[in-house]
Amino acid sequence: MDLAFQAFFRHAGAGEEPGYPRFKTFNRFSGWGYKTHGDGWTLMPGEKGRHGKLRLSGVGNIRMRGGMRDEGTPKTCEILHRHGRWYVSVTINCKPVRQRGYGAIGFDWGIQHVLTVEHDDGECEEIGNPRWLRNNEAKLKDLYRSREIKIKGSRDWRFVNRQIAKLHGKIARQRKDWHHKLSARLVGRTGAIFTEKLKIKNMSKRPKPKPGEKPDEWLPNGASAKSGLNKSILDGAPAQFLSLVRYKAANAGITMGEAPTQKLKPSQRCRQCGKVEPKRLEQRWHLCACGSRTSRDRNSAGVCLDWGMEHFLVLWLAYLNTLGSGTVPEDFGSQNLHLESLAI
Ligand SMILES: [Zn+2]
Incomplete structure (x- = not known):
């Protein structure tokens, strides 16, 4: 005081x-x-x-x-x-010792699957929410429901409130532990990781209201669909996961590249032919005129992987060209590229 x-x-x-x-x-x-x-x-x-x-x-x-x-x-x-x-x-x-692997991956943070990982050898991993998370979410729902019938401020109500806070804490700790293990596994298996830059603010922003023809009339703007979606995105805490991958990649000395989302548009671009076509949020499949047919998340992860391979190969070649002249291109340093990691 x-x-x-x-x-x-x-x-x-x-x-x-x-x-x-x-x-x-x-x-x-x-x-x-x-x-x-x-x-x-x-x-x-x-x-x-x-x-x-x-x-x-x-x-x-x-x-x-x-x-x-x-x-x-x-x-x-x-x-x-x-x-x-x-x-x-x-x-x-301390001097951290971290295992690393070879090859490259691209990953996408999704709704259907928490994480879709596309490997450069064509393998694809789809990682869903773990069972403990689903179980705890069900328990949380029950607790909220039982609080509704209690008198606000009463002894029972306070007791349920404490239970809710406890469970929230438990879920947060378990999720963090899971993120640690998942990111360590990704880094341990690869030499280069690519994904898109995360823009939580844009993702959780409410869409603008759409006025109808008459005054006081509003057309559906997808706000409710988006809020449900955003909830599941934010619940997964992609920012936490990404920051764990970033520092583990730096520890292990492997390449980590984050593609500019606005420029690349990984969720709209076709991996096979490069055509950009907007998708609605609920559209879970990528179907292109070129014949490409895959899940939205997998296509997006693949686009990030291809971007990384291309982008970092160009930087690497530029670096080799400058070895004789003794200068390093500026872009090179800012990308935090580690030479040994690109096994070309
Ligand atoms: Zn296509």
Whole structure:
């Protein structure tokens, strides 16, 4: 409280418009952090860096669960309070070792399948939502339904609310774990990964209302179809998955390319003949006049793969040309291309 009021008077003194400190319940307390190891906290990992204890000054020794993937020296520490549980997040100074593979893939984040992966050897993987997620979503629905018949603010209502928050936390943790495993597997199997740039904002934007001929008349604009779709897109948290793939690819030293969605239009372009034809959101199949007939997601993943192969091959050849002159094209650096990864 003292800190909050100090900040309030400091802002007021500087002639700014300060927000008066508000009361915050314990549930909104998010935690705190430490900048250097040994200053207020000591990490005592167990065998092989797993479990062990954490000593916090003023708190004491606390047992930990979990471990580090790569061993190293602890740098910073954050104590997190999420969904009524306590976590510690420690950054470790280490040399990560990550397995990588060869060949190239393109992937698309979809609705029918969470992930459609097209390999350069023609293999296609379609990865759906895992069973635990579907089960938990059903449980969540039940909880929401049982809350509806409780009196708002009552003891029962508060109890169900706590259950809902707990389950949300569990789903988020399980999903993150799953994303970690999935991204590690993709990176472990390939030498180059291509996808399209993600534009969550555009995807979740509501379409403009379409006026009809008479005043007060509105034509269907696809808003309800889009909101259902967006829900499933956002629920899958593609941004989280993509950021995990990005850093794992960088760790393993493999190529990661994100195609410009607006320019390439992977979901509208035919992989076989290159023709661009808009699709409606509910259109799940790609049927082209050239005879190409495949699922929308697979076509899109393939377009990204082809774009990557072509785009990065051009950059690579440009780089080879400049080897004699001693300069590297600027575009090359910005793409974060690793030479050894393109097994041409
Ligand atoms: Zn075609």
